[in-house]
Structure formats: structure tokens, C-alpha cells
Amino acid sequence: MERYLLHFKNNDFSPKDSRELIYRARDLASDMGASVRVVRIARNFVEFDVGVKKEDLDTLVEKLSPIGAIDNIRHVFEEEIEKEKGISDGIYYFNNERYWECHEAFEGVWKQCFGKEKEILQGIILFAVAFAHAQEDDLRIGIGMLRRVLDKLGTSPSEYHSIDIDRLRKKATEMQQEKKLTIFEI
Numbered sequence: 001m002e003r004y005l006l007h008f009k010n011n012d013f014s015p016k017d018s019r020e021l022i023y024r025a026r027d028l029a030s031d032m033g034a035s036v037r038v039v040r041i042a043r044n045f046v047e048f049d050v051g052v053k054k055e056d057l058d059t060l061v062e063k064l065s066p067i068g069a070i071d072n073i074r075h076v077f078e079e080e081i082e083k084e085k086g087i088s089d090g091i092y093y094f095n096n097e098r099y100w101e102c103h104e105a106f107e108g109v110w111k112q113c114f115g116k117e118k119e120i121l122q123g124i125i126l127f128a129v130a131f132a133h134a135q136e137d138d139l140r141i142g143i144g145m146l147r148r149v150l151d152k153l154g155t156s157p158s159e160y161h162s163i164d165i166d167r168l169r170k171k172a173t174e175m176q177q178e179k180k181l182t183i184f185e186i
Contacts, residue, residue, distance in 0.1 A: 001035065001051040003076040005101065006061060008046045008068035015041045015137040021067065028063045032056055040135035042097035043183075045071055047135070049100070074101065081108040087161050090124070095185040099132040120160050123152035124186070127168065134181045146176040 013021065022039040025048055029036060035051035046068060052060050061070050081089070086109035093102035103125050110121040126149045133142040149172045158166040163186050175181055 002054050002057075004050050004052065004057065005072075005074040005076055006048040006050060006064065006070065007072035007074075007098075008048070008064065009071050010041065010043065010045050011068045013041050013046055015135050015139075017041060018135070018137045021046060025064055025067065028066070029060055032059060032063070034060050038136060040100065040132055041137075042135055044097070047098070047100070049076075076104070079108070081105065083109050083112055086112075090128075091163065091186055094124075094128055097131070097135075097183065099128040099135065102128040103132065116156055117160075119152050119154065120156045120165060123149050123154075123156075123165075123168065124160075124163065126152060127172065131181060131183070139181065142181050143176065143179055146172045150176070 018039045018041055021041070022036060025036040025039065029050075029052075032052075034053075034056065036048055037051065038047075038049040040047040040049070048064065050060065057073070061073070064070075086105050090102050090105035090109065093099070093105055106121050106125045106128065110118055110125065113121060126145050130142040130145040130149065133139070133145070150169060153165055153169050153172070156165055158164070168186065171182075171184060
């Protein structure tokens with residue numbers, strides 16, 4: 001089985017619908033041996049994290065089409081990525097609410113770094129993971145991760161490439177106090 005992220009256009013779903021959608025998707029795909037692992041819901045798309053044989057991918061997409069029109073398919077596999085490309089991709093994914101992919105892109109960069117830079121990247125990754133949990137309607141875990149975000153960002157420099165780390169610290173602190181995750185761009 002191969003792993004894919006399937007993005008369907010969001011037809012007015014919210015994270016609170018994630019459990020219903022995962023059960024619905026599993027029912028729709030029950031006769032083909034595909035695995036629907038997780039559903040994450042963003043403003044513009046519904047993301048399904050699935051395992052399926054490559055030759056059955058089109059069939060799975062067709063079976064899930066009642067949920068919405070397909071927007072994007074990404075084959076997920078371990079890949080080496082050039083550092084600047086990984087940072088650029090990570091920022092793009094974060095800003096487009098594709099938090100799991102953001103996590104993966106920055107993790108590829110993280111594997112190439114040492115010391116303080118590694119800590120900064122872990123903080124950014126944890127922020128993305130917090131939002132991914134919120135997309136699964138698990139806000140409690142997402143908010144709980146903010147303490148770890150702040151621990152990792154610590155007293156690091158105020159900017160990492162084009163990312164305003166001071167702003168990330170401020171956002172994490174505010175969200176922690178409000179017990180609410182508020183979408184923003186980095």
C-alpha cells in the first residue's frame with residue numbers, strides 16, 4: 001500500500017465533521033481494502049490521509065467523490081529535499097492550511113540542521129502539528145502543544161529565513177491564554 005494525501009474541495013465542512021467524514025469515507029471505500037487513516041478539515045479543503053494500492057487510487061478518489069470534487073493528490077514518501085526548497089515549501093503549506101505537509105517539509109529541513117536551528121524548526125513543526133490536530137477536531141491537543149512550541153522557540157533569534165519568530169512566540173502565547181487556535185500565515 002502507498003500513502004497519499006487526498007484534498008477534496010470543502011463543501012461547508014468544519015473540523016467538527018471530521019469523525020462523521022472519516023466513517024463515511026471508510027464506508028465508501030470498505031470494499032477495496034483501502035485504509036482511511038485521518039481526516040483533516042481546512043477552510044478550503046478536506047484532507048484524507050489514506051493507504052491504497054497505486055493501481056486503486058483512481059477508484060478510491062471516485063468512491064470518495066460524493067464528499068467533494070478532488071483538488072489535489074500528493075503521494076507521501078520519504079524524500080530528501082534541498083534546505084531552501086524545504087523551507088519555501090513549509091511556508092507555502094502552512095499558509096495554505098496544509099499543516100501535515102508543512103510538518104513533513106520542515107522535518108526534511110530539520111534533519112539537515114544542528115543546534116539552535118534545529119530547535120527553531122521543531123517549534124515551527126509543533127505549531128503545524130497543533131493546527132493539524134485542530135483540523136481533526138482535537139483542539140485540546142492542539143492547544144496543549146503550544147507550551148512545547150514556546151519551549152522550542154525559546155529565546156531564539158527573532159527571524160528564521162523570512163519567518164518572524166517573535167511573532168510566532170507572540171501568537172503561541174496569545175492562543176495559549178485564549179485557549180483557542182487562530183489561523184494565521186507565517
